[in-house]
Amino acid sequence: MCSHQFPSASADAHPVHVVAAHPEQGWNLLCDGTIVFDDSGELLPDGRVVDPHRVTVTVPLVAERLAVAA
Numbered sequence: 606m607c608s609h610q611f612p613s614a615s616a617d618a619h620p621v622h623v624v625a626a627h628p629e630q631g632w633n634l635l636c637d638g639t640i641v642f643d644d645s646g647e648l649l650p651d652g653r654v655v656d657p658h659r660v661t662v663t664v665p666l667v668a669e670r671l672a673v674a675a
Contacts, residue, residue: 625634631643638650647655 621635621637621639623633624636627633628643633641635641640648642648642657644657646657649655
């Protein structure tokens with residue numbers, strides 16, 4: 606866990622930093638004990654899980670794009 610102090614930060618919102626980066630495995634350990642996964646999910650120090658929150662992008666089919674361009 607963090608042993609450093611942030612003089613201007615509140616207890617609820619303190620900045621965190623990566624203490625162990627493992628991009629080859631797809632995760633980083635933050636100084637507050639949170640594990641952040643590349644898929645945007647999180648495993649919190651108390652065991653709670655934050656599901657991945659990916660943005661869904663809809664890409665039109667190539668045929669539809671060609672029809673619009675013609």
